[in-house]
Amino acid sequence: MTSLAGTAYAIPHPPADTPAVSERALLNAWDTARAAAAAHLEGPSRRFLFRNATPGDPPLDLILTDRDACCWAEALDRRIGLDTRTGMALLLRLLALVEVMGRAPWMRGLFDIAHDGTTLHPDLLRAAATQPLDAAARFDEEGMRRRLARLPPGVRGTGPIGARPA
Template sequence: MSPSIRVAEAPNGALTYAVPLPPERLPAVAPRQLLAAWDLAREAADRQQWGKPRRLLFARTGGEPMELAIADRDAAAWAEAIDSAIGLDTIGGLSLCLRLLALVEVLGRAPWMTALFAVTPAGIDLHPALLSAAAAMPLDGGARFDETGLRRLLSRPLPAGGDPSPGRIA
């Protein structure tokens, strides 16, 4: 049985999650779950379902908890979509949400990843290897993907032609 996450709501509606393990110990998810979560999150953002601010407090062995705020409007919408569909009060749901947010974050800061996705009129096509890596690779202590580790994981040659062999995301 997975450990439980305690959730408290502040008078202003903000949610605080007491997570009994650090981000780097959150489990892997299936690539198809990550793709489905992206679809859910994009639909919620398109509908402007912004969601409540969320504060995650991750337990640390022998130290102060690590705090992560999900206050950005788009990130809050994505978190709300995952919470409504799966639940951020579960280890699996929280892992899925944080991997989704970490994927968006690393795509924005790692220019070398442009060969692994394509922006199209219909949405974003992600290379299946990228989806698999994001689903399986551990998060770091800040709930992000380690860019060097991700590059190493994805260092296999990609198909010729630059086509990301799409996992379509609308």
């Protein structure tokens, strides 16, 4: 449904029930978002209204207004469709990945963001594709840390996963 504030989505499940996606699909979503940003694509604000896991509790209401995030959402909507379960799962996982990369300093050895592209460690990509989201549609930092604990400290990605020329 569309409103003055942008586009709204009624999601019939809580964020924690967002399905896993394939690593390849998440990587393609990353590349789609990056290409859209490079093309200065603009998108409307988006509102996500998730049904709560507990009957009677209010739904989770998330509003996406960040310019970059709105661009990425528009790109994925055009390519996959945010009205599909897969499209919505890819967007939520992409947003959660970028968010946790920004708040988890211990993760810095698992990715490298440069002007000519981004390198993601394959295990980080795998975790982001399959790790459950929490009730706020984010990745649980401790859950990600446990999942990625087997990697040696400071390890860098082994190849240009998700890298594209500027």
